[in-house]
Amino acid sequence: MTGATKTPEAELKRLLLARELDLLYELNDRVEGVEDRVGSDGALRDSVHRVIVEVLQRANASDHERIARTIAPLVLSSIREEIRNSRDMLVDALYPITGRLVAAAVRNAFRRLLENLNDRLDRSVSFDRLFNRLRAKITGSSEAEILLLQNPPFDITDLLVIHRPTGLLIARIADEGASMAVDSDLMAGMLTAIMAFTRDAFGSATDGELSTLTFGDAELHLMTSPAVILAVATRGPAPAALGTALQEEFVDLIERWGETLRDFTGSLLDFQQRALETDLRNSFRQLLQRKAEVVRRPPYKALAVLAVLAVLALGWGGYSAYRDYRVDILTQTATRTLAADPTLTGYPIDVAYDTELRTVTVTGLFPDIDTRLRAEEALAAALDDAPVQMRAAVVPRGGSGGAIAPRIAALEAVVADGLADIDDRLDGLDEAKSAILEQSARTAALETTLDDGLAEADSRLDDLAAAAVARANTLELSLDQTKAAATEQSARIAGLETAIGDPAAALFRFMAGNALFFSEVADFRDPSAAETTLSRLAALIGAAPEDMRVRIVGYSDEIGSSRANSLISLDRAAAVVDRLVALGVPPERLIAIGRGASKPLSGTVGAGSGNRRVEFEPVLAGEAVGR
Template sequence: MSDLPAPAGVEAFEKIKSLLLGDMSRRLDETAERVEKLDDRLGDEEKFSISTGDALIDAFRRAEEKRPRALSKALAPSVVTIIRSEIKNSKDMMVEALYPIMGRLVTAAVAGAFRDLVESVNARIDALASASSWRLRLRAMATGRSMAEVALAEAEAGRLRRALLLERGSGRLFAIWPATEAGPQGANADLESGMIAAITEFATNVYADKGGELRMLDIGSGKVFLRASPRVIVAGEFGGELSAQREKRLDEAFLSIVELHEKDEEACTPDAIGGLLSDALTEGPARPKSKTPILVFGALLAGLVFWFSWEPILHSYREWRIRAAYADAMGSHPALAQYPLHLDIEHKDGRVVLRGLAANDAEPQGVMDAVARVADPYRVEREVQIVALASQTQQDLRAGETRAATTLQEAQSQIESLRSELKEARAAIERLVGEHDAPRAKLQRFIESFAVFFSGSDTLIDPAATAERLDELAALLKASDSGLRVVGYADEVGANVSNRSASRKRADKIVAMLVERGVPRNRLALVSRSTLNPIADSTLDMVRSRRVSFELPYAGEFDVR
């Protein structure tokens, strides 16, 4: 049935409908679509919350990107109000979060102040020299603490500063003694009770497997003793250190406070807590102080004085004995009084030295023997020079003069001989210098370091340098009035006949160049040695063998015809 064509009237009606109501129908469809979208977003409370949240997020994001300053000013009052309200409503949570941090800050501040106090007290104690200061020094050395800490501990030992009774777990303060405490210390009682409760719970949880309880906190300037029951904690802050006996009585007082609170909370007043603790810390009747420490200290001090003064006393005694023996020995040898003699006692090296002058060996040795008998364990040494009598001295002087005159004559003869040798050596040097500077010697040195090299039959490798060196050679030949052999060489390439011809051409070319520079031809001898005496490897660079070298002739060589 659906495949049958519609009647013509229906089709016409639809066309008329679309013409008359087409725009309105389209708007209605769009409106229906928008209503469906709004229903999807705002149809119920859950959909409205989700859509509102998305819209707010988008709005905040756009405001943060485009208008951040205006967004901050608009939200600041609300954020501050919310934070204040949250702090007020979540006081316990804030306290639990901030107590550990504040506790560390408070501890650091207290420790810093205590260090300053310790340094100040140390400076003042160091200036004292009384028996009390020495007692503090000895106790500080024994305990490894500073003198100021020991002094403060003794000054405040056993003094109860404050007692707290608080609920375990929450840290709520039940009672504080002294009850009339005011000022900063009274104001931070709640803070301290919370810290103590938190630290106690932490220690209990950490060491639960060991069944231990936290019994004491060291706060630098004192100690906080803790005793806890399942419901309450008793904390007492004391200055200095407590003796074992006081600590035992303090344990009993803490247990009494816990029992009192268990029986009757209202009876556990600040005065009752303070009374129990004060009774526990009250000392018994004072006993007379023992003089034993003073006697022991005096004995130690006397021992130290004797120990440090023993060595100087022993040195003084030994020196007195040695000086007395030396004086007696010098009295027994009056002749020594005319000579400068003295005795030196060197305690550090453990020796006695007799120094000075004497006429003979016997008398100084007698003095040394007398000193050695009392000088033990020091060793006795002698540094005495023996001087002769005046007559003997004059004879020695005359003999010395004779020997000096003889030595002087010998020295003068040697000087004259040296002068002659020096004169001959100077003449020889002058001859050598003259020969070195002679024209023939200069010519010899020049030709030993000079040769002319060729690239071909008679083609020079470096014409300019060769011409310059030949100028020097011509000048030396003219100055020396000597003859010269001009020797041509060839390499080993080619036939012997061609090599001899090439070496001759090279020598002939150099002879012609020297003649052009004014050297007489009859003083030049041309020699062709072909491949004799090569100076290069025949398989590598034999070109260097193509050369002309020079030799001085033998005496009379140019006279032979």
């Protein structure tokens, strides 16, 4: 039976198992593909290489921390093993880089050390220092040269390069005047042995290296790497910068010759030996040049400090002069601005500059609050950005103050005399009215007489007023001398107003123009004047309507705390209330309050201050009564 012949059984089998046969064929193809990819070591490596890179990239992107934790130990252990196996090669490869970093750090530290030493030298004062400066001035040399001459000379005599693992001498460069008494190879071997002994005796290979050998004034400075030793012989005290210079030369040597010298077997090729010796001579020559470099320039910092102090002093003097000039300009401008207002003529006003608060301060007495506000606006416009502080008081309502106070007091005296005369005539008129009631026949004659008397009284009053004005223009009484007279005349005027005018209006005028002044706590400054004022006030309150109440307001100066001043001002108001009650005023018509140091009349304090006072105010309708 051939493959082309189909038996009924095969056809039936195909029909019944067609699906399974297709799966078998597909599985066979897949097995053959897998065999091609992993059937041998080479095929497996190629397949894994193609897949593992992509897998790691995707894992790193989706779960970086997990893959890092998994792979990191393997990578670190591999790096550590490689470092242990190739330690010398790694040190030689990294030495030029680390050497430069260390050299830079040493240079910076050395520079800072020199700066600190320079500062201390600049600040130091000693006999040797002064002597060296004087000697430098006389000889014309710098102070640094004098100091160098005082120190022993320093010189570099020899330079050797040694192969460290074998102790063989690679090259030697000596000063032209130096002797070669010691065999170079023997010196190299002994030096290598000494370094190995020191390392074995005093520490492990990682604890450090021998850096200096000293014998008398001679020193051997050593620079080492795992493969090379650079030895420099010197005489005399070495300068501070020698270590940095040697480090730089050694780093350059390792960078240029490190790989060649690491494999040194006893000799170099001729061209290598000549090139190495040429480099070493250049290094030796540079070291000889560096030994004579001046470490620092002569210090001029003291002069710089003096110059700065002089500039600061000049600046402060200029600032002080400018400040005084500005204060003068501000005070003069403020004075001219206030003098330009005619309503302030005759009022005591003073302008000063407060240096602590940096403000223009105005003190004194203004005629009214509107004039004070107008003056404050004018000062703000004239002084630009300079702050102004107004400490001036305002004349109380209805009161008299300043230059017109004596004239008003004199006018009140004249008017009082005229009113007294009118009072006498009114008494006579009252008797005439009684006579008219008894004798009706004389009514017309009495009325004529009364009219004549009133006309004569009006004429007399006009004459008295004119005389009062004339007398006021020439009267030069002081405020203290006229205060008692004004108080007495005001009492008489209040009595007249009570008799012929509105009692409530008379009371208002009296309260607006009068106050009581105190020396200490509740003691009146002038008890006699205070008693007269209280008597007048008690009479006016008694004549006013019964529903009118008076507020007695106490004040204090700024001495003491705010709470103490409030209590003192209340005590003064209470003392006045008690005296008015004793004079017959019902207590329910009086209210005592204390306002402390608010509303000052002047800037003075103490027993003579006008701020220690009691004022009177009408109680508003509907205001609650309380003390």
